[in-house]
Every structure is written in structure tokens, then in C-alpha cells.
Amino acid sequence: xxIQVLMPALSPTMEKGNLAKWLKKEGETIKSGDVIAEIxxxxxxxxxxxxxxxxxxxxxxxxxxxxxxVNTPIATILADGESAADLAKAPAPAAKAAESAPPAAAKAExxxxxxxxxxxxxxxxxxxxxxxxxxxxxxxxxxxxxxxAEEMRRDADVFVMGEEVAEYxxxxxxxxxxxxxxxxxxVIDTPITEHGFAGVGVGAAMTGLKPIVExxxxxxxxxxxxxxxxxxxxxxxxxxxxxxCSIVFRGPNGAAARVAAxxxxxxxxWYSNIPGLKVVAPFSAADYKGLLKAxxxxxxxxxxxxxxxxxxxxxxxxxxxxxxxxxxxxxIVRSGxxxxxxxxxxxxxxxxxxxxxxxxxxxxxxxxxLRTLRPMDTETIINSVKKTGRAVTVEEGWxxxxxxxxxxxxxxxxxxxxxxxxxxxxxxxxxxxxxxxNLEKLALPSAAEVVEAAKAVCYR
Amino acid sequence: MAAPKKAAAGAAQDKTDGASPPEFxxxxxxxxxxxxxLIRRFEEKAGQLYGMGAIGGFCHLYIGQEAVVxxxxxxLKEGDQVITGYRDHGHMLATGMDAxxxxxxxxxxxxxxxxxKGGSMHMFSKEKHFYxxxxxxxxxxxxxxxxxxxxxxxxxxxxxxxxxxDGAANQGQVYESFNMAExxxxxxxxxxxxxxxxxxxxVSRASAQQDFSKRGVSFNIPGKQVDGxxxxxxxxxxxxxxxxxRAGKGPFILEMQTYRYRGHSMSDPAKYRTRxxxxxxxHDQDPIEQVRNRLLAAKVSEADLxxxxxxxxxxxxxxxxxAQHDPExxxxxxxxxxxx
Numbered sequence: 001x002x003i004q005v006l007m008p009a010l011s012p013t014m015e016k017g018n019l020a021k022w023l024k025k026e027g028e029t030i031k032s033g034d035v036i037a038e039i040x041x042x043x044x045x046x047x048x049x050x051x052x053x054x055x056x057x058x059x060x061x062x063x064x065x066x067x068x069x070v071n072t073p074i075a076t077i078l079a080d081g082e083s084a085a086d087l088a089k090a091p092a093p094a095a096k097a098a099e100s101a102p103p104a105a106a107k108a109e110x111x112x113x114x115x116x117x118x119x120x121x122x123x124x125x126x127x128x129x130x131x132x133x134x135x136x137x138x139x140x141x142x143x144x145x146x147x148x149a150e151e152m153r154r155d156a157d158v159f160v161m162g163e164e165v166a167e168y169x170x171x172x173x174x175x176x177x178x179x180x181x182x183x184x185x186x187v188i189d190t191p192i193t194e195h196g197f198a199g200v201g202v203g204a205a206m207t208g209l210k211p212i213v214e215x216x217x218x219x220x221x222x223x224x225x226x227x228x229x230x231x232x233x234x235x236x237x238x239x240x241x242x243x244x245c246s247i248v249f250r251g252p253n254g255a256a257a258r259v260a261a262x263x264x265x266x267x268x269x270w271y272s273n274i275p276g277l278k279v280v281a282p283f284s285a286a287d288y289k290g291l292l293k294a295x296x297x298x299x300x301x302x303x304x305x306x307x308x309x310x311x312x313x314x315x316x317x318x319x320x321x322x323x324x325x326x327x328x329x330x331x332i333v334r335s336g337x338x339x340x341x342x343x344x345x346x347x348x349x350x351x352x353x354x355x356x357x358x359x360x361x362x363x364x365x366x367x368x369x370l371r372t373l374r375p376m377d378t379e380t381i382i383n384s385v386k387k388t389g390r391a392v393t394v395e396e397g398w399x400x401x402x403x404x405x406x407x408x409x410x411x412x413x414x415x416x417x418x419x420x421x422x423x424x425x426x427x428x429x430x431x432x433x434x435x436x437x438n439l440e441k442l443a444l445p446s447a448a449e450v451v452e453a454a455k456a457v458c459y460r
Numbered sequence: 461m462a463a464p465k466k467a468a469a470g471a472a473q474d475k476t477d478g479a480s481p482p483e484f485x486x487x488x489x490x491x492x493x494x495x496x497x498l499i500r501r502f503e504e505k506a507g508q509l510y511g512m513g514a515i516g517g518f519c520h521l522y523i524g525q526e527a528v529v530x531x532x533x534x535x536l537k538e539g540d541q542v543i544t545g546y547r548d549h550g551h552m553l554a555t556g557m558d559a560x561x562x563x564x565x566x567x568x569x570x571x572x573x574x575x576x577k578g579g580s581m582h583m584f585s586k587e588k589h590f591y592x593x594x595x596x597x598x599x600x601x602x603x604x605x606x607x608x609x610x611x612x613x614x615x616x617x618x619x620x621x622x623x624x625x626d627g628a629a630n631q632g633q634v635y636e637s638f639n640m641a642e643x644x645x646x647x648x649x650x651x652x653x654x655x656x657x658x659x660x661x662x663v664s665r666a667s668a669q670q671d672f673s674k675r676g677v678s679f680n681i682p683g684k685q686v687d688g689x690x691x692x693x694x695x696x697x698x699x700x701x702x703x704x705x706r707a708g709k710g711p712f713i714l715e716m717q718t719y720r721y722r723g724h725s726m727s728d729p730a731k732y733r734t735r736x737x738x739x740x741x742x743h744d745q746d747p748i749e750q751v752r753n754r755l756l757a758a759k760v761s762e763a764d765l766x767x768x769x770x771x772x773x774x775x776x777x778x779x780x781x782x783a784q785h786d787p788e789x790x791x792x793x794x795x796x797x798x799x800x
Contacts, residue, residue: 159613190640191643193640195632195633195636196602196605196633196636196639197602197636197640198602199599199601199603199606199637200602200605200606200609200637202602202603202606203543203591203602203603203604203606203607203609203610204606204609204610204613205606206591206603206606206607207541207606207610209610209613226596226599227599227633230599231594231596235584235592236797236798236800237577237797237798238577238578238582238584238592238593239573239574239582240572240573240574240576240577240578240797241575241797242573242585242586243584243586243591243592244800276798276799278799299800300799300800
């Protein structure tokens, strides 16, 4: 029976890609290991090698096709003795994809948001964007890169350092093109040495330079957390205001997809515990850009928590010369009167989806994107809770001593008399992140859990 | 305990070339004497104030090691940065920081360099290019490498002098920093102050490679062992290292063989070494007595030397007076300087 070649997943978070080029023609002989095609993702161009031998029977997806979903059949290979007439015997594409690639199929059901770009779900206009501003559609990855490039053009003291930021163009391609524009002096590949280069960045910042230190993931920043907290966060205070540190530590935080416990931790609560640090964790592409620019200009150390799952997501970014979102301001992205849902970063995916579901049942949720965790915009939360009388927090991190716990405490301290129900928390489960697709899905929050919590606080 | 015992500081030798270091001019000898005396008298006074309860927390005295920082400062030029660990009072005074401000920080008063919010281990002076004062052992090595990174980035010709002890030399980030400094040819002098004890653990009980000048070998960083009790040897080595850095050749390691007379901190029971060991170094190798003896041999009068003693004592007494009478920080200071 002819063998189907499926669109491969080239990274844990890849959902689709472009079929850039076929390197074999129909009728050509294929040996195992031959490069048969080139696939482009938003991160990289990769070669597809044949794992089966035979003759390239039929190309199902022509070169130049964009957005081919992972596991779509892209070609058929005929085994020895088979001919074009046998092509009809190939199994139906959908069935084949489903049975042959359970991990990827499971990933398609994973809680990671699909294509829904954040701003589409946004009911409220962003007060930071003047009415009538032209918008451009960008991925979050591009928004981050543009923010860095704009600030590097503006200020020669800004530079970026980290593992694979320069020649490799970024492990997640966030720094793509920066080396070409700014050169190796300002886009610096470091050895794999988080503790050391975090300290080097802080030392450089003490002299007035403005480093952007990229961690390949915040999981690796645990090696460097002494320099982040003891040196970056505390020196201004310990020096009586003399010696500050304008530095951004940025990189993906929290769960990606199927990378298990050591690569999936959410550090929101850890860093938001520390006076002297500012902590930012945006969700929309526009906020990623505007807040990263604000972080780079901020005279204090800023922890900028990104989310790998969101990197490829697109959103509308204002076309403004200097688009800055102030640190410390939450945003009401959907207004409602029955319950307040508070989240940030990828937690917003569940929050917004849940709000849609709740609306179908007549519950109008007000959704707040916190955007900054420290300093926390308590006022926006409290004003909303005074209106709705009910609140649900949503985070991917653990509940104990989590950011949701902090929000609940602030609501209790400032709006106790307005509450019609105890604050509910939806969070990551109290376990290290498992690898298995079904368990990973269970460990993360879901829109259904948010719906359930919202109904519970509404006594419905 | 079978490990070979390191040559006592009393027998410390400059392995550079085996020859005695270049002589100082009379002016240089007098300057070195005054600077070292200032540190010693200051530290003695700090020890007294600690005993009286005027200084709290941790207090690590630099007595015995004065020639290291004084000699190094004589080898530097304006704009070169200094950064060190927690045994830092000597470095502050040597970089020209005001004794009143340092002592008032020790007593936690508003006139202290950190407005009373840093204490003994955390003081800074942008004006004097002193970048602290760091309480986490080894952290200053990455930070000091970052200062050198900034010099390299700006191309300003300055050198970062990054001090750490024989204990900190076993921290991992030291070697992460060595690697980057040599890889990027950063102008940093790593001054390892080997005072033979990391708190109470002798070098022979903590270090597989006890020749600290070799700690950069696998990174191709040159290193030298220096008699850290002889201020002339320190200055000469400092000049050589600084010239290396300024020529764009990257980092340089100086192992300063020195000795701490007092305990690790004020609460040190000193059970790990004998009184005789301490006395021998004091008697044979004291850095201040070495200079004083050379000056006397060169016919400088006792009266002139006493005048220096008196001047230094006045500065130190004034600082102690200031530090005990300056008010504590205003309560409102609790909330300032968290962010800017």
C-alpha cells in the first residue's frame, strides 16, 4: 500500500508551516534519509528527510503552499512494485493522520490557543492607543523584535545578550535580524552560563548601560536568580539610591507544550514577590511591544515574562513611532457586570474563551488582563469587583503562594464588603508538569474550569 | 589534613622573577604608609565600636591585608572601577571614600554612604568608582566582569579591579566569568586575596589547586603569585596586570598572598589556627611595619612618622564621633530607593 508522508512538527509548539520547496519530483526514486522537501515555520527553514523508500508517487501539497497543518499528508511514496494506479489505495488522509500520530493529534486538542489572536476577543478599545491609529498585523515574536530594534536604534547603551541570540537568530527567533542590523558588539552570543552572564549584565547596568538579557527560558534563569534578586533588585536600596540597575531579563516563561517539569514552570509568583523588581507578563501582541519598550526604558530591573505558546500568535499592533504601554496598568479587555475574571499572559486564553462560553449562558464576565504583576494595578481590580461582586483568578502557575492568592488577598482587604462570594482561583495543578499529553492537559487550567469557577461564584 | 601546607604568608614570595620589587620613592612610601595606617586604625576603631554595640550585624575587618588594596590603588588610573566582597572597608578608604561616611554606615546612620540601609557589606560610591561591597560570596566576580564589559563596550580604556578571596575562588560563577572575560578580552584584573582561610576553613582543606594564580590556566588567563604583604610588590604586579588589560589582551589574575590578623568576623572563635601563627606573621611580615622600617632606614624622622599617625588617628576619631552622633535614618527612608 502506498505510504503517506505527513507534514512534520518541527518544534514542540509548531501547529502549521509553509511547504517552501519540493526537492524531489514525482516519479523520482527516494531512499531513506533523502531530503525531499523544505518546510518553513515562523522560526526557521527545515529539511524533511524521507524515512521510507520507494518512488515519489504523488505530491499532494504543491510547493509554495502556506499554513499547512501538522500531520496533513503532503505526498505519497510508492513501494517497489506499486504504480500510480495504486495511489487510490492510500488511506483517507484524515484517518491516517489521526491514527499515525497520536502525540500531534493530542497536541491539537491541547489547551494552547489556536489561531484566535487576542485583540479579536477584545471588546474594549485600548486607552493607550489613540482612536484612528493605523494597525499592523504582527506575530508576538515580531512585535518583541521590533520593540528591541526600535529601542536599540534610539539608545546606543541598549544591547542584547544571551544564548543563541545573535548568529542563530534566537532560539525562538525573537532576536531575528538584530545581529545583521546592530552587529556583534550589541547582539552578543553568550556561552551557556546563565549565572555568569546575568551577573555580567547587572555589572554592566550598574555603570549605566541598559542590557536586555535573554534567557532561553526562565526555567534556566533559576541558575541566575541570585544575581537577579540579590544584585539587580536590591542594590538600589542597599546603596541608598546611588547605584541602580536598568536591565531587562526576558524570555519564555511557563508551560510550552510537552516539555515536562523542568522546562514548564511559571515563575510569575517567584519574581512578583521581590521588591525592587518590576514584573511584566503580557498577552496581546500590542502589549508585548509597548511593554517591552517601556521595560527597556525603565530605570529599574524588569522581569519580562513571555510565553512560548504565544510567540507565533498574531495581533494588531498600533503603527506608531513610539508606542509605549506604561508598566503597572491593567486593562479591561472585555466588560461585563456579573463576574470579574483576572488573568495575564497565556492565562488570558482560558479567561477569554470562558467569557465567550459564559455569555452564551447569560453571564457577562468582565475580563481584566493584568499585564504587569508588580507593581500590581490593584485599583482596576477593585473597581471591577465593586461592580461585579465576584472574582475568579486564572493562572498557569501553582496556587500556593501564587499570584491568584495575592489578588484574592487584595480583594479581601479592599473590597470585602462588596463581595457576594469568596474569590475563586483557577490555577495549574499542584504537581510538577507531566510529559504525557493527556496529563499535561489536566495539569494546566482550562476554559471549562474557568467557566465552572465563574458559575460557582455566581451561584449558578 | 595530608594536603601540603601552603607556604605561610610569612614566607610569601613573588614568583614573578624572584627579585625584590622596585623601590618606592620617599613620597610613595609615605603615601602607602598613610593609606595603610588609615585602614588599620579605622578597622581597629570599628572593632571597638562593634564591641560597644554601636555596630551591629556582621563586621569583617581588613587588618593585615592593607598592602593589597593600597598597592593596587597606586597602580590604577582615574575611572578604573573597584568591586569586592564583604571585607570591604579597606577598599572604600583606599578608593578615597570619606571615613565619616563609611563609619556612619557601619553604625547605621543617615550620613552613611547608603543612608544606613546597606551596612558593613553594602556600600557604594559612583564618584569614586567603587561598586560595592557585596554580601554573596563570589557574586562580585560576575559583576566586576560586567564592569569590564562596560569598559570594553564604551572603549574607555578603563580597567575593572575585581577582588575576591580564596574562599570565593571556589564558586562556580568565578569560572563562568573567567571564560567570558578571556573569550571577549575584557579588561579585568581578578585580585584573589588569599588570606589562607575561608572563614575557618584553611586553603589546604578547601582547594584542590592551592596555587590561585593557576586558576585561570584552562581559560588561558595569565596569573601571578604576589607577596601581598609588600605594598611595592603589589603595585608592581598591579601595573603589569593593568598594562596587560589596557593593551586589549583580556583579563589577568593576581594571587595576593596575604593574611588576616583578626577573625573572619567579630564573632570568630579562632579555633582553626594558633595564636603563634598569627603572631609570627605580624612580627615578620606586617605590611605597615615594612614600610615604616624602610622609611626609618632612609632617615625619615620618628617625629614625621608620628605626625602621620596623629593625622590618621584624628580622621578615625572624628569618623567614630560622627558615626555615633549622626541621627538614625528618618523612618520615611524605609520606603525610599526601592525603585527610581
